[in-house]
Amino acid sequence: MKRFRKLSIKKRLTLFFLVFFCIPFLAIGLIWYNKTTGALENSAISYNEQLMLQLSGRLDEFYTRIKLDTQTLPGNSLIQQFIRLDPSETYELFQLKESISREVYPYIAYRNKEFVGFYVQSAKGGGLGDLIAGTRTIDYRDWNLTDESFQVLAVQRVGDVPVILFYRNINDRITYQPAGAMISAFDLDQILNISNAERIGQKGRIAIADANRRFLYHSDPDEWGNALPASWQNRMEGQGGYFMDHTGGDKKIVVYRTSENTHLTMITELSYNELVGGLPNLRTVTIIIALLILILAYITFGKMLLEIKRLVEVIHISRLKEKELELKQREAILGSLQSQINPHFLYNSLEIINSYAIVAKVRPISQMTVTLANMFRYSVNDPNEPVSLGDEIDHCRSYMRIQSERYEDLRVVIELETDTSGEAELFRLTLQPLLENAIIHAYEKHGLHPGEIRIVGSALPDYYSLRVIDKGRGMPPELAAWYNAEFERDSDSRLARGLPSIGLWNVHSRLRLKFGQPYGLRILRSGAGGTDVEVRLPYRKAE
Structure with a gap:
């Protein structure tokens, strides 16, 4: 196995071509030829044995009748x-x-x-x-x-x-x-009735020999009275049987049967070459054609292999460059966002606002300030470090608490299976873009007041299913199907696919790039009654 791994792709494919195509093709052809000729040979022997039984039976019956008469x-x-x-x-x-x-x-x-x-x-x-x-x-x-x-x-x-x-x-x-x-x-x-007895082939012969192994009768009159060939006499044992005769340059199947009454031996000769007909020539021609096809296929295969190798190298280099550019672009965007916010300055400013709100006894402003501080503190940490689902849900509660101050009818309902929020992991700010998407695209875009948004979580055998469900108006079915098709692709390039929304794709690509399949987004339902987006999350590995 180690030696096979050390072989080049060309040698591996060549070996595969020989083992799984050439050798089986030749083996099947040889087996087919042997089985076919064997079946023909057995059929001819069986037919001639029956013919000998009939002729010997007729002669015995006539012998007995004349003896009595x-x-x-x-x-x-x-x-x-x-x-x-x-x-x-x-x-x-x-x-x-x-x-x-x-x-x-x-x-x-x-x-x-x-x-x-x-x-x-x-x-x-x-x-x-x-x-x-x-x-x-x-x-x-x-x-x-x-x-x-x-x-x-x-x-x-x-x-x-x-x-x-x-x-x-x-x-x-x-x-x-x-x-x-x-x-x-x-x-x-x-x-x-010898003249009407059906014999196989033009060279088929019927003969009768006496106890002294001489031809009493033969289809060829020149053989009458001649002794049976020595090779026949040595092999004609018992009352009946058959054997192959290779003398005379033509392989023959000889079937014989000796009568117990007359002591005469009925014999049939059948030309083996005439029996199999053109099968040997067909076998030779087939092998030659197969070898020519294999040679041409191997030459064509070699050229295709070189071209495939070149294309694979071009595609590989292109993908590496594309990923490198995308990573650099993301790092630049993240760096610019992080550089725009000074965490310490922001926290101090929020503390001052909270203090003024407490002194002025304006409780809503104080609560909103504390909630906003918690959100900033959560979001400025390492974005590439996975967090538990429970931490992300707490952040979503803070976000929706601030949004509810703006939208009076907005209500978030969180339904998670008991003690399962700590089992799944995801990146920071994974759910917030989905909630924001629901507010803007499901409600405000269609002139509706943001209403109920549900977050439903359930533990499945292969992944943790987290669904964000709204009651607004969804996207057209063909757009939802297109999103799902793009989510299933292996490519992580949004620009190459031309997706219209960066939010959904960024959430999906972050999960897919980090955790692989089947993790990421999938739109389960979208229509006039709302949208149901599923987020498939991995379980935390035991430390």
């Missing part, structure tokens, strides 16, 4: 005759093929709209069916190696149609030994 076919009497028949018996073989084509083939075709081919091969070398299913060569030696009588054999492309081949063993019902195989071919696109 073809379960009884190996035991069909025509199929059993076919696997026992020697291929050399051509006539019998031809008739048997015709019977199978009429009875067995329609059984599968009519029950499954996805059906595209059927092929049966015996261990003796005989075969029947169409070319679609028969393009897959069956090795008799493999039949004894499999533990499953029904499984997915392969996926191959016939023209533009991806075809999935299901393999089922045929055992001889007499020897219970493998004697042949049956292969059913179905349109994979109709099963999974």
Whole structure:
């Protein structure tokens, strides 16, 4: 903290600019980018996981249906005759093929709209069916190696149609030994509806891999039969999940799910760069523009700072000169007033007048002389020394006692909270100008005989409130509002504001200059029913 205070204003503002603008701007931009890309990534992963669940569910459902539909076919009497028949018996073989084509083939075709081919091969070398299913060569030696009588054999492309081949063993019902195989071919696109599956982006891919981690199907036909990338195989664990693939120069999100029934793995690839689109470029451009703006702002800020510094120095010097002139003017006025009155001469003169009044038995003159002497004795003391409110009230009583000799209807009512007059402090002759103002401006100026003037005091938490209230005629509301606005300003220059009355302003400025805010004057009310002026005084500090 000490080091910060030692820095110049320019360095402080520069540090403030960096800490509260530059760093938060960059941090917010980085957080926004990470949150946005993270949300897009999570949405894409969630969507592709749902897509994998749908495709895997369709394949599992179809797998189960075909397994049930073809379960009884190996035991069909025509199929059993076919696997026992020697291929050399051509006539019998031809008739048997015709019977199978009429009875067995329609059984599968009519029950499954996805059906595209059927092929049966015996261990003796005989075969029947169409070319679609028969393009897959069956090795008799493999039949004894499999533990499953029904499984997915392969996926191959016939023209533009991806075809999935299901393999089922045929055992001889007499020897219970493998004697042949049956292969059913179905349109994979109709099963999974892959062509209509919505993928995110132009580079999105859907693939199917077998248990040996080879592509049985891929949106790119060139990948059919190829092994999965080594980086994929090492990271594809469990039944499903996702990972980021950074190989090939293009970051990809790979989502996969393995079916427990078919043991096939459904895979989707999504280009990360295509997913986030132009966000990285937008981030870079935004950072460059922000840096340019910050540089320009810093240059402009530096020029403004120099100009502000110059103006502050000019204003500061101007205020110092103005205050110095005003203080000198006040000291000159005070000095001239004090030099005009010789206290000792005045007191002696008043004593002589009082003596003559007593000898002549003129009691009013004697009382007025004593009262006037007390007033002069109170007023000639140090004007800058604060006095208690009680002393100032006594002085006001003396002043109003003399004024009542001139104005018969003049009456002053003083209402102070009990034992509070000694708690507040103010300067000498603070209230007298307000009382004089009330007599002259509220009554005489409007042709009225001075009447009642009330002085009401109350102790508030933050200050002591002393109100001078008359029943004459007040000033216009806009003038009262203007006075209050000027009283609230920090400037202590009356001449700069052009106030029409020096009395109110001098009382206010003396209190404000000595005690600060909120002390001073405030006009609470002024109108046809009179004026209510509040004087806010500070409490005396405990010694």
